[in-house]
Amino acid sequence: MAIFSVYVVNKAGGLIYQLDHYAPRADTEKTFSFPLDLVLRPHDERVVVAFGQRDGIRVGHAVLAINGTEVNGRFTADGKDVLEFLNNPANYPVSIRFGRHRLSSNEKLMLASMFHSLFAIGSQLSPEVGSSGIEMLETDTFKLHCFQTLTGIKFMVLADPRQTGIDALLRKIYEIYSDFALKNPFYSLEMPIRCELFDQNLKLALEVAEKAGPFGPGS
């Protein structure tokens, strides 16, 4: 799975569409006995590993489930505080699943708006007039490609750094947007996209782009 996610941002900077395409990352589930050799601490609405990285459980991973049932933020499914639960030796042995926490939709909205602002700053910092704005943001684990249309909509694709053909994919997503979102008479402009056909065609386009592989489209 080389394409991780797609974001569509409207003119005002609001996220109107988001799709996560990656396969679920490997979570690690282990059985522990008292005392716990990992140090856990609360962070935002979650309980994360602060120290004691081992066996696939890394610092920053969140507690996802206890004894098979998913936790609800900092509380277990039946309402008990996770840290208190794990401090009580009577509850052991306990099986805890750790993994990287996925972004909530509010976090995604916030990050999309932040990127929109950064994009605007990037365009203004440009020494040349008429800059295209941020086209790519590169890290060691992913590349974020951004394409802004002349009408102000931004399409962002997060993909594996080795994945090629993303420019063509961005243009294709623009076409799919103009077909299945804009031509839908019941879709209001700038609003969140809730069109089934758009979803289906987008997923198809992503699959085609991935099959083309890191060596470019076609053979």
Added chain:
Amino acid sequence: MSQSPGRKQENHKISRELFVLTYGALVAQLCKDYEKDEDVNACLDRMGYSIGIRLIDDFLARSAVKKCRSYSETADMIAQVAFKMYLGVTPSVSCSSATGNEFSLILDKNPLVDFVEELPAERSSLCYCNLLCGVIRGALEMVHLAAEVTFLQDRLKGDAVTEIGITFLRKPEDRKHRRN
């Protein structure tokens, strides 16, 4: 156009006559609904506007044109690429003002009036193709170009040619690069 997933690209060509008939039926119904010609014209313009704001992205996605750097480039783009893509005709462009922000598109063939000879006597100030004006206005607005678009001459009203006038409302030096 993209088809639904899983199917081969089938080229459904809908009959041009059906489209022209549909447009005619639309105008005829509006004439029944509204007494005054101005109301019908305004309604057609509004409808065209809501088409234009959506059509512009389709046009940009399919034609992959670069940003136009001047009003005359924009007018040329509308005439030579957009009209060709959607209506199959290529109007000629002329600049009609010294300030460089008024242009005319002269259509010698207008597919929408294939079956119309002349306007009825009581509808003498009806702009039959006012939808096109709305489309152009809506499309330009989405790329941050305010414009007034009207029919300057109309064959249906007895003029020699059909002429659409586009007046860009802001001077080029006032245009700030808000996005880029």
